[in-house]
Amino acid sequence: METHHLSRYPFLKAASELVRANSVSLDDLLSHPAYEESRRRGKQRVLDALNDLKVGQAPSSADDVTNLLEVLSYPVARVLVSCVADEFLVRRYALAEAKTMNERLETADFDVMIEVAEDLGVSAHLESDMLSMHFCDFLRYTSGLRGKDWKLVNHEMRKGYVLLSKKKFGRVLEQALSERIEMELPLPVTDDIIGAVSKDVAEISEIVAQLREKMRDQDFGEITITKFPPCMKKLTSMAEKGENMPHAGRFAITTFLSTLGMPVDDIVKTFFSSPDFDNSMTVYQVRHITGDGMGKRYSCPECATMRTNGICVDMDDLCRSGRIRHPLGYYRVKTMSSKRRKDEPEKEQKVEAPRPA
Template identity: 30%
Template sequence: MERLHARYPFLDASRAAVGAADVDLAELVAENGPAVERGHERVRRALLEGTTAPEEPRLWSTRAELLSYPIARVLVSLLDVPGATEKYAAAEATTARERFVEDFEADLELKSAAGDRLTLEELLADFDLSGGVDPVGDGRFALDVTAYLELAAGLDGTEWRLAGRPLSDGTVRVSRPELYTLLREAVAGKVAEGLPLSVPEGIAEPLSTELASIRRAIAELDPPLSFEAVAPGLFPPCMRALLSRIRDGETLSDHSLFSLVSFLLATGLDESEVIDLCSLSEGAAEMVQGQIARLRDEETTVAAPPSCAVMDEYGDCVDKDDLCETIRHPLSYYETRLRRTPEDRITDWRQ
């Protein structure tokens, strides 16, 4: 295991180093050693501070730093909190960008790379971009247009729209800082790949203390998701089905009513809007008002809706689509659908 692997644990070479070390993950978490402690810090800082860099780098050996990455991925998978995977991946990518910019700029100044530094060529090769990025002088690069569209898809701002950039022989010109930002997006995608993991009980149980600690930490934060629009057509299938049933006059079970009402409140609706959206009769409206009252405490905090696993246990997980297979919470589904839908195709029900 090398320092380079520990600094960039998402690289193919880093994962190969872990494999070559023949580390048993179950044994590693059972030991509850430095790698577990660092993995816990990695996730906590990602969700609370937007970085995965250690608070005190000198505390951790190269082995602990590298092995903390698979443990962090396990912890994020076990959290079952909307938006946690995306925020963790973004934090890993932000930290990676800081590190590879430092390495690349040092490489430019010294004209050669030390063994523990990453080169731009190595990172491009890891993302299969070696033939798709060419320097064109003056600190700019010609990037394959297909790669550009994929990497810029999640970036906000009109400057990233292809329509505002000249095309030349199937390539897009980008500056060095822009290339670094696009590579950050590539890192985020690679980190998020495969998450959430299916974690065996033998690995999950020894991590219960770390998991509880992270849950307590993020419970003090503001709600992780906020939505600018309420678009019922983009709700997850389970919530669309519950909404359809209650609109048809069906009396929902207590747990199904809780699931629907808590979800609608989490999207940004107030009490009267929930009643209007559900097209409730006077009697049904009173029942929902009572449900809302029970969902709020003295500080008007809304209880979070159930996760997908709980919805499945309730028997309300229905009509699953491809996106359902990749998320663990109805709010994560809704957030993803809103993000992927063009703004001009989103109609806010409240309007």
């Protein structure tokens, strides 16, 4: 198979076979000078995922060695993510790889899309110049996507296969790859492996910690729903009306409220009206997501993830301003502008206050 193709889609089984055929050992990959470029690109994949939610351009080369080194950057990145073993990093990296694949599929022909789909376990074929996938796969990977565009009834079906545009087909595959990577990582790593990449792991861990820090433990003051972004207003209103909320929505509103400092009991109350409300189960889930002093605390998803999950809704001018990448960022901006509004009259008063004689 063409090595350039595998360098663009290094998660394919054929890419692993290429690595095996070249007898590259993990030891060599992590320490031999011949693989320096793979290590550099592998680390860059992870940094790009953290900074830009994509993994950068693959080299456009006809040279098999260059392409093999690029293919090898994928396992390097997976090793680095596994050594850091942070749930936020795993999710972000998985999404970045999946988004990059989808972007590359936009210019790929139908054969490549079918090949990628089959590799991801999605049963697909070409149906009179349209791509189609089995309805079970469609339902599985679109369950978190909201909107009528993703409802099965709004698609033409032929013998159990759903006909999809190229764009939609790619979007479903993005979800499939993201879920697959999230499921696979972190891989078990030995002390030797951690030792071989310790410098890069320390650097990445530091960036992850800074990003996490940015998103949590911030003084948002009193929680005010008027400062909520449209997505969170919608989720709150769904909860109040007792409308059934997708899992991604429950996760998002729970992490959002927890980061704003709402206590677990109050977050649980948010779900009281839910048709399937089960107090002990809800308490357990909320405590699990928020850490509640016992363990890992999950972060509120970024806007890109909210969009991927189909729960970025009713975007307003601030959302569209280009300044907002996170629902908490939206809340922060609103908090700052309301603080400014409060401060302004005080300043005016100071100016107008009579000076002592």
